[in-house]
Amino acid sequence: MKKAAGLAAVVAAVALTLTACAPGSGAGTTTSSAGPVSKDVAAAGKVTLTVWDQNVDAGIAEAQEALNKQFEAKYPNVTIERTAQSFADLKKTLRLALTSNTPPDVAQVNQGYPDMGAFVEAGLLRPLNDYDQLYGWSSYFPKGLLKQNSFSADGKSWQGDNLFGVSQTGELVGVYYNRALLNQLGLETPTTLDQLEAAMAKAKSAGILPLSFGNLEKSPGIHIMGVTQASLLGAEGVTKLVSGQGGAWTDAPTLEAATKIAQWAQDGYLTPGANGVSRDDATSAFGRGESLFLINGTWQQAKLETAMGTSAAGFTVLNSAVDGKPTTTGGQGLAWSIGSKTKNADVAAAYIDFVTNAGSAEQLMSTGALPTVLPASYQPEAGTLAADIATQYRAVQAANGVVPYLDYATTTFYDTLTAGAQDLIAGQITPQGFVEKLQADQAAFLAKR
Known part of the structure; x- marks a missing residue:
């Protein structure tokens, strides 16, 4: 969820067009980390992969634990060290964690300007265009959903040419x-x-x-x-x-x-x-x-x-x-992203692919969670x-x-909107006053872009 977070911001092309190109492919500038990338997880040696997520609700929590165990079984050289917390807590703590000396290798990141955009602008997330080409995410996920997880290299333009995350669930x-x-x-x-x-x-x-x-x-x-x-x-x-x-x-x-x-x-x-x-x-x-x-x-x-x-x-x-x-x-749940400080990018990318691919979709559905790409064969009882x-x-x-x-609208819109909605429901602000606060927040943000 977004939760709540956690399927969302889409420009009209959210339909499941599975032949779409990757963000930035064929046009614009593609930013990617230097050096070749690989699917060879075993070549990384013994790795402790630190993972932060907000998959704490019933269904998705069970699915995540199962997927983590399956990943460790497939790659015995990898141990997953997981930190799971609510959406609200993740929003409060993730930026500090990414800037610390012990940042997570992989983390779920809220899309839009407040979190993903701010992290990209601060250089805290690794662009994933090279791993997109390696794993073929563009041929599996709809273009509109991948664009939701994309920014310009400087983080100033949402739905830019650089992919910074892949989502696991639909919402x-x-x-x-x-x-x-x-x-x-x-x-x-x-x-x-x-x-x-x-x-x-x-x-x-x-x-x-x-x-x-x-x-x-x-x-x-x-x-x-x-x-x-x-x-x-x-x-x-x-x-x-x-x-x-x-x-x-x-x-x-x-x-x-x-x-x-x-x-x-x-x-x-x-x-x-x-x-x-x-x-x-x-x-x-x-x-x-x-x-x-x-x-x-x-x-x-x-x-x-x-x-x-x-x-x-x-x-x-x-x-x-x-x-x-x-x-x-x-649209989709929070994006799985790779921290820019990671020393285990290949392992992190393999993990992201593992928890978001068609195989994971079956695991998610078995516990009542909704995968980003719903298999055509999935037809529950009427x-x-x-x-x-x-x-x-x-x-x-x-x-x-x-x-x-x-809340994707600006870097501060989450706080403005949620506090305003509480005041609106409590009768402490008029509807006109509420929308004026929202407008003022976005106007100030756009004036600085």
């Missing part, structure tokens, strides 16, 4: 719903924002909590805003806005999204005291049947299946009011949560409806 942020409660209320699965609001109003009238929402960690504010804004502004509008290529955060659709969220809080549609409730507690409450809806990412699949069984919950993505196509925040997620994932990609995580 969508959408609306989970309780099938039994939806049927009890006589409602159909919502596919538009209007339908979602009408369902929440009916649930509230029936004494049912409409939307389980915990914003203690602040990052869930990105998700509720992302889903609501995408349904009003559409994929092209959000992508241009986040990338600084057009529009303003004060424009009517984004203001309307903020206004709706503030109204939901005021009307009691959200968990009471949501800013003091953790993301995990809100998810658990939904899993216990205490609310009709939950806005969260596909990375919660395994946790909800454990709590509710395989078919008690469903998952839906809202259609855009602009073109009627399914549109939402998402009526299950897994089937809903697979269907929505494919539909959103086919519609080019995946839009960026909003």
Whole structure:
């Protein structure tokens, strides 16, 4: 997840075009570390590979442990030393770790300007174009997703010519719903924002909590805003806005999204005291049947299946009011990147390939995690949560409806957006004041580029 982090910022070409070229191939400048690269992991001798990740949620945590053991079995000369922590903690600690005398060889890095761009600009990440050519990542991953993990060599231009990471998981942020409660209320699965609001109003009238929402960690504010804004502004509008290529955060659709969220809080549609409730507690409450809806990412699949069984919950993505196509925040999980100080680049690249390739996809799916590239043969039983997620994932990609995580916009946007969303939900800032803060942050950032 992004999590939450952790599939996201894409320019319209997010569809699964598996014949795409690598970032920077055929045009522009390609930066790569000096010297030849190799797949010969054994030639590295005894290696302790330090790995930092945020794969701590149910499903992906189990898959990661299994993949690490499989990698060590395949390469007995390698011992993996893993540090796993939450998305919020990783954001706080990773920069310091990369600049230390004992930096991780491999780390999951949040895309966009706040983390990946800042690390590239500081020279803390190794470009991966040479390993892309060695392992053929460009022929496996969609071009739009690889571009999301790319920057100019100086870190100033997102989606540049240099690849700095490869993602392991696919992600969508959408609306989970309780099938039994939806049927009890006589409602159909919502596919538009209007339908979602009408369902929440009916649930509230029936004494049912409409939307389980915990914003203690602040990052869930990105998700509720992302889903609501995408349904009003559409994929092209959000992508241009986040990338600084057009529009303003004060424009009517984004203001309307903020206004709706503030109204939901005021009307009691959200968990009471949501800013003091953790993301995990809100998810658990939904899993216990205490609310009709939950806005969260596909990375919660395994946790909800454990709590509710395989078919008690469903998952839906809202259609855009602009073109009627399914549109939402998402794309891919955090990128696996190589630290620039590593002395084990070949081993690190082999590890990245191992945990992101088609073989890893099977391992991920076996534990309820969603791989970045979903095999065509994957067809879960109809009526299950897994089937809903697979269907929505494919539909959103086919519609080019995946839009960026909003915090990608500037180096400081994560803090501005998440703090602002807490204030918005608490009624401590008006929707107009909220979007003006977002606009001011991006305007100041773009003025310095």
